[in-house]
Amino acid sequence: MSAASEELWTVPELGPSLGRLVDAPAAPHGALHIPLDDVRLELVTGIFELAGASRSFAASGDAEGAVTSLGRVAWLGLWEKAVATVARRIAGEAEAALHRAAEESLFPKRRLQLLLPTDADIRAIAARIGSGGGPFVAALDQLEQVTRSTNTAGGRAPQGAAAWRSALTTAARRLESAWMALDAAARLEQDRWAGEVDRVRAWHRPVWPIWLLTALVLGAAVYLGLVLGGYLPVPAPLTGFAEFWWAHL
Numbered sequence: 001m002s003a004a005s006e007e008l009w010t011v012p013e014l015g016p017s018l019g020r021l022v023d024a025p026a027a028p029h030g031a032l033h034i035p036l037d038d039v040r041l042e043l044v045t046g047i048f049e050l051a052g053a054s055r056s057f058a059a060s061g062d063a064e065g066a067v068t069s070l071g072r073v074a075w076l077g078l079w080e081k082a083v084a085t086v087a088r089r090i091a092g093e094a095e096a097a098l099h100r101a102a103e104e105s106l107f108p109k110r111r112l113q114l115l116l117p118t119d120a121d122i123r124a125i126a127a128r129i130g131s132g133g134g135p136f137v138a139a140l141d142q143l144e145q146v147t148r149s150t151n152t153a154g155g156r157a158p159q160g161a162a163a164w165r166s167a168l169t170t171a172a173r174r175l176e177s178a179w180m181a182l183d184a185a186a187r188l189e190q191d192r193w194a195g196e197v198d199r200v201r202a203w204h205r206p207v208w209p210i211w212l213l214t215a216l217v218l219g220a221a222v223y224l225g226l227v228l229g230g231y232l233p234v235p236a237p238l239t240g241f242a243e244f245w246w247a248h249l
Contacts, residue, residue, distance in 0.1 A: 010055070010058055010165075011051050011054045011055045011058065011066065011070065011165075011168070012165045012168055012169055014047060014048070014051055014168065014169065014172045015048075017169040017170075017172035017173045017176070018044060018047065018172050018173075018175065018176050019173070019176045020176055020179075020180060021040060021043070021044055021175060021176040021179045021180075022044055024037070024040060024183075028187070029187075029190075030186060030187040030189075030190035030191070031187070031190040031191045031193075031194035032090070032093045032094060032097060032190040032193060032194055032197075033093075034089055034090060034093050034186070034190060036086060036089075036183060036186060039082050039085050039086055039089075040082075040179060042082070042085075043078055043079070043081075043082045043175075043179070046078040046081075047075070047078065047172070047175070050069055050070050050074050050075070050078075051070060053069040054066045054067075054069035054070045057069055067147050067150070067164065070168060071143070071144070071147060072140040072141070072143055072144040072147075075140050075143075075171060075175070076137070076140055079130075079133060079136065079175065079178065080130075082179075082182070083126050083129060083130040083133070083182065084126055086126075086129055086182065086186055087122050087123075087125040087126035087129060087130075088122060090125055090129075090186060090189050090190060090193065091117040091121060091122045091125060093190075093193075094117055094190075094193035094196070094197070095116050095117055097193070097194070097197045098112060098115055098116060098193075098196065098197055098200055099112070101197045101198075101200040101201035102200050104201055105200060105201050105202065105203045105204065107200050107203050112200070115196055115200065117193075125189055128185055128189060129182050129185040129186050129189060130182065130185075131181075131185065132177070132178055132180075132181020132182055132184075132185060133178040133181070133182070135174045135177060135178070136171065136174035136175050136177065136178040138174070139167070139170050139171040139173075139174040139175075140171055142167055142170065142171075143164075143167040143168065143170075143171050146160065146163045146164050146167040147164065147167075149163075150163065150164055224238075228245055228246075
């Protein structure tokens with residue numbers, strides 16, 4: 001690769017395009033108080049590491065390596081890992097909160113098992129919080145198309161470098177938007193599970209069995225008193241007890 005060509009395939013600075021993903025404003029963690037900053041920083045770090053590897057390939061004259069390092073698969077892998085991590089974290093904290101609430105209210109363990117998040121729930125959470133990543137995935141598809149269109153038999157066509165750099169910055173901007181959507185969806189997801197936690201915490205054992213038992217005991221006591229007092233005829237099963245009672249008065 002010539003010096004001019006090498007210059008063409010230089011990776012653009014992605015930090016400005018990542019915007020709030022690099023330096024997110026302070027925001028509430030959500031109803032379950034789940035922090036996501038570490039996941040965001042890991043995602044950003046992964047992107048910067050890909051960009052660093054791409055620059056190294058470009059500096060060595062390997063345009064193919066530079067392009068591949070920041071290809072669709074690499075970007076998408078980082079995004080899917082972030083989505084999966086957040087989904088598991090929400091499910092884990094929801095499960096812990098449900099257990100704590102159940103201990104406070106003496107919620108039945110069998111019923112609690114039906115409320116705990118399952119693997120299917122985790123997949124559903126991931127689908128909901130990751131749904132805002134559609135434009136980002138579309139940008140990656142466009143990056144893939146640009147990557148293929150710049151490929152020639154002899155290497156990377158220099159005239160495609162500008163389109164490649166533009167596709168990279170577009171993908172970075174869409175990733176910022178995708179993360180903001182994920183963050184908002186994660187708070188909504190926490191609200192949903194917090195509602196379940198509140199219902200478990202507010203649960204009380206039904207009192208009607210106690211009142212029924214009390215009524216039965218009182219009724220039996222009144223009936224026995226009337227029988228032993230001679231106000232009601234003595235039924236056959238209570239004859240022996242009645243005679244014993246009267247003999248010892």
